[in-house]
Amino acid sequence: MASVLPLAGLRETGQSRIWLDTIIKGDCVAALEALPDHSVDAIFADPPYNLQLGGTLHRPDQSVVDAVDDEWDQFASFEVYDAFTRAWLLACRRVLKPTGTLWVIGSYHNIFRVGAILQDLNFWILNDIVWRKTNPMPNFKGRRFQNAHETMIWAAPNAKAKGYTFNYDAMKAANDDVQMRSDWLFPICSGGERLKGEDGKKVHPTQKPEALLARVIMASTKPGDIVLDPFFGSGTTGAVAKRLGRHFVGIEREQAYIDAASERIAAVEPLGKAVLTVMTGKKAEARVAFNVLVETGLVKPGQVLTDARRRWSAIVRADGTVASGGDAGSIHRLGAKVQGLDTCNGWTFWHFDDGKTLRPIDELRSIVRSDLAKMD
Amino acid sequence: MASVLPLAGLRETGQSRIWLDTIIKGDCVAALEALPDHSVDAIFADPPYNLQLGGTLHRPDQSVVDAVDDEWDQFASFEVYDAFTRAWLLACRRVLKPTGTLWVIGSYHNIFRVGAILQDLNFWILNDIVWRKTNPMPNFKGRRFQNAHETMIWAAPNAKAKGYTFNYDAMKAANDDVQMRSDWLFPICSGGERLKGEDGKKVHPTQKPEALLARVIMASTKPGDIVLDPFFGSGTTGAVAKRLGRHFVGIEREQAYIDAASERIAAVEPLGKAVLTVMTGKKAEARVAFNVLVETGLVKPGQVLTDARRRWSAIVRADGTVASGGDAGSIHRLGAKVQGLDTCNGWTFWHFDDGKTLRPIDELRSIVRSDLAKMD
DNA sequence: AACTTGGTTGAATCAGCAA
DNA sequence: TTTGCTGATTCAACCAAGT
Numbered sequence: 001m002a003s004v005l006p007l008a009g010l011r012e013t014g015q016s017r018i019w020l021d022t023i024i025k026g027d028c029v030a031a032l033e034a035l036p037d038h039s040v041d042a043i044f045a046d047p048p049y050n051l052q053l054g055g056t057l058h059r060p061d062q063s064v065v066d067a068v069d070d071e072w073d074q075f076a077s078f079e080v081y082d083a084f085t086r087a088w089l090l091a092c093r094r095v096l097k098p099t100g101t102l103w104v105i106g107s108y109h110n111i112f113r114v115g116a117i118l119q120d121l122n123f124w125i126l127n128d129i130v131w132r133k134t135n136p137m138p139n140f141k142g143r144r145f146q147n148a149h150e151t152m153i154w155a156a157p158n159a160k161a162k163g164y165t166f167n168y169d170a171m172k173a174a175n176d177d178v179q180m181r182s183d184w185l186f187p188i189c190s191g192g193e194r195l196k197g198e199d200g201k202k203v204h205p206t207q208k209p210e211a212l213l214a215r216v217i218m219a220s221t222k223p224g225d226i227v228l229d230p231f232f233g234s235g236t237t238g239a240v241a242k243r244l245g246r247h248f249v250g251i252e253r254e255q256a257y258i259d260a261a262s263e264r265i266a267a268v269e270p271l272g273k274a275v276l277t278v279m280t281g282k283k284a285e286a287r288v289a290f291n292v293l294v295e296t297g298l299v300k301p302g303q304v305l306t307d308a309r310r311r312w313s314a315i316v317r318a319d320g321t322v323a324s325g326g327d328a329g330s331i332h333r334l335g336a337k338v339q340g341l342d343t344c345n346g347w348t349f350w351h352f353d354d355g356k357t358l359r360p361i362d363e364l365r366s367i368v369r370s371d372l373a374k375m376d
Numbered sequence: 377m378a379s380v381l382p383l384a385g386l387r388e389t390g391q392s393r394i395w396l397d398t399i400i401k402g403d404c405v406a407a408l409e410a411l412p413d414h415s416v417d418a419i420f421a422d423p424p425y426n427l428q429l430g431g432t433l434h435r436p437d438q439s440v441v442d443a444v445d446d447e448w449d450q451f452a453s454f455e456v457y458d459a460f461t462r463a464w465l466l467a468c469r470r471v472l473k474p475t476g477t478l479w480v481i482g483s484y485h486n487i488f489r490v491g492a493i494l495q496d497l498n499f500w501i502l503n504d505i506v507w508r509k510t511n512p513m514p515n516f517k518g519r520r521f522q523n524a525h526e527t528m529i530w531a532a533p534n535a536k537a538k539g540y541t542f543n544y545d546a547m548k549a550a551n552d553d554v555q556m557r558s559d560w561l562f563p564i565c566s567g568g569e570r571l572k573g574e575d576g577k578k579v580h581p582t583q584k585p586e587a588l589l590a591r592v593i594m595a596s597t598k599p600g601d602i603v604l605d606p607f608f609g610s611g612t613t614g615a616v617a618k619r620l621g622r623h624f625v626g627i628e629r630e631q632a633y634i635d636a637a638s639e640r641i642a643a644v645e646p647l648g649k650a651v652l653t654v655m656t657g658k659k660a661e662a663r664v665a666f667n668v669l670v671e672t673g674l675v676k677p678g679q680v681l682t683d684a685r686r687r688w689s690a691i692v693r694a695d696g697t698v699a700s701g702g703d704a705g706s707i708h709r710l711g712a713k714v715q716g717l718d719t720c721n722g723w724t725f726w727h728f729d730d731g732k733t734l735r736p737i738d739e740l741r742s743i744v745r746s747d748l749a750k751m752d
Numbered sequence: 753a754a755c756t757t758g759g760t761t762g763a764a765t766c767a768g769c770a771a
Numbered sequence: 772t773t774t775g776c777t778g779a780t781t782c783a784a785c786c787a788a789g790t
Binding site: 078107108109111112113114115116118119120125126127128129130132136138139142143144145146147148149151153154166167168169170171172173174175176177179180181182183185186187211214215218219244271272274275276277278279281341343344 | 434438454483484485487488489490491492494495496501502503504505506508512514515518519520521522523524525527529530542544545547555556557558559595665666667668670671672673677678691692693694695696697699704705706707708709
């Protein structure tokens with residue numbers, strides 16, 4: 001795992017997927033062109049932020065702030081940065097499956113340009129996510145608010161994209177049974193998690209916390225999916241993907257980062273399958289048609305169903321339709337019809353009398369489902 | 377105060393400032409051109425967001441969401457929206473003093489375009505500020521994260537601008553003596569603050585909370601300063617400016633909004649000078665979800681939790697859910713399930729073994745909370 | 753008077769599949 | 772590509788009415 005691939009001939013390998021769980025050395029766009037069309041399930045991109053720093057920044061105690069002034073973060077102008085951004089985004093879209101999604105993280109220096117270009121390229125923004133830092137760097141000059149967050153954009157490859165993965169139920173269950181919001185709170189990467197060289201200095205200036213990547217990957221991919229990171233850096237995406245039972249592909253130009261990331265990922269122990277099971281809701285359950293209930297005798301032809309307050313009633317017919325007054329149809333159609341609505345979930349609308357109380361027919365469906373589960 | 381000015385001849389009035397504390401009726405750009413150069417200290421702009429909505433959206437209870445589908449939010453394309461944005465931003469800069477600053481609020485639908493154009497026009501971004509909503513609208517279809525914030529950009533008129541107002545010490549004092557961060561927590565505008573017509577319906581679909589404007593104005597202006605709002609709407613900027621001892625100028629096209637704003641502002645009582653020195657904001661106790669413990673490593677995926685008497689056990693999964701036997705769910709749901717109850721407080725029910733004794737996971741939450749106590 | 757219950761609402765780019 | 776069917780899906784706050 002985490003071997004480094006030479007660039008030549010990758011695309012021709014087609015479905016062999018020898019590039020899985022590797023770091024490709026090279027320029028982002030060139031390396032992306034070597035990968036097959038529609039081959040990855042998700043992309044997490046942490047591109048250069050194009051920080052426009054003036055002189056050296058000193059803390060109040062006169063110590064010097066170790067700023068991000070690497071060569072790879074220098075762009076001559078917004079135009080150059082925009083062209084760079086368009087190029088790698090287009091290359092990413094070709095590689096992304098139609099059902100895949102793209103994440104980009106940035107700060108106010110670059111994220112507005114990235115977001116506007118995403119829209120110009122007809123990507124479809126699903127959310128902007130705010131990473132609130134528990135321990136951001138203070139503003140030393142006292143001339144601005146403390147810059148305490150970064151922004152991520154989560155986007156589908158086009159406006160019509162359907163079927164992307166969003167583990168809604170897992171996110172909700174993990175968040176004390178309320179929807180996960182667009183503002184996330186995490187510490188910055190520090191302490192033992194922060195990669196340091198033999199000189200004790202940080203290996204990469206903008207290493208992202210694993211917790212952030214973990215939520216991204218848990219939310220938008222399934223176990224076994226492939227996650228691409230075109231600006232691999234210290235390999236946080238790869239380390240978290242491996243730990244969470246996903247495959248990764250990294251692209252990185254600098255050998256020092258590749259070395260550090262390879263070593264880091266090699267030490268990661270994947271979690272077991274049982275732990276990685278993703279919480280799913282009703283949507284993922286086997287479909288059970290109403291007539292199965294009739295056929296199995298859980299509901300009898302001629303039986304009367306009502307809504308929860310007995311305002312409306314319907315009679316069950318042998319073919320699995322229900323009838324009320326002059327109307328008849330599926331449990332959904334008739335439920336909508338009697339209420340005067342466009343749609344209705346008949347499973348939760350119609351109830352049966354168990355001798356004591358009214359219970360939704362959805363409970364009978366659960367019985368069928370649990371019977372089916374035993375037959376696996 | 378809050379009289380409505382006709383548009384003609386304003387610019388010629390020069391320094392007479394008869395336009396102070398008035399609402400100018402007209403198109404944003406045209407009205408701005410009627411104001412003198414370098415005449416206002418701050419601008420707060422809440423432009424149309426260019427929402428691109430599909431069909432009608434229903435809540436789970438089948439009620440219809442009252443969407444923002446007003447004519448003024450309709451743009452033919454991104455190009456048209458961008459041209460509109462460039463025009464009003466340029467007009468704003470001419471009117472803004474060299475020492476003044478500009479605020480723009482938006483959502484992911486438009487804020488990236490606004491930010492990129494600001495940079496293209498050589499505005500200088502000072503901060504992006506996240507307004508975290510305490511009570512955002514849910515995501516009804518479960519296909520995205522709950523869109524729980526909006527973004528503001530705070531910018532100086534050019535890269536070299538010096539001497540802008542930032543009341544650093546007031547912000548810090550108001551924030552329990554730590555620097556004010558770039559993420560702010562406020563409820564949406566509702567209840568008594570929300571302007572309603574005689575029909576009981578909201579006057580304006582996107583009225584902003586006064587608390588938000590109060591922090592903006594307190595942070596970036598001095599008493600007696602002039603605050604311009606080129607998209608005045610229901611007049612929140614004017615009402616707060618007046619209350620805080622600042623002057624305002626509003627621009628608005630629709631007479632209904634002008635009427636409501638005028639009446640609203642007339643009823644505002646300015647605060648006394650002494651009161652205007654320091655303001656404090658209240659804080660809510662941080663809510664910590666279980667997955668935060670997993671993400672921060674206080675609880676590990678695969679770790680076993682039990683109840684206080686070890687009668688039941690559960691395994692922690694990477695997505696922040698817990699599993700036991702064939703069941704899985706949130707700590708609360710699973711706790712209820714294994715006990716055969718309807719509800720359960722998972723925080724006090726589930727325990728971990730610290731090597732000596734069983735301790736409720738609630739104690740781990742306390743640890744996180746004390747780390748977060750410095751924040752909203 | 754204090755509390756409970758039920759209804760309403762908010763800047764929303766909000767479904768998936770099979771025929 | 773379009774149509775139609777199945778059936779999944781909400782949180783915090785405010786307010787009015789009932790207990």
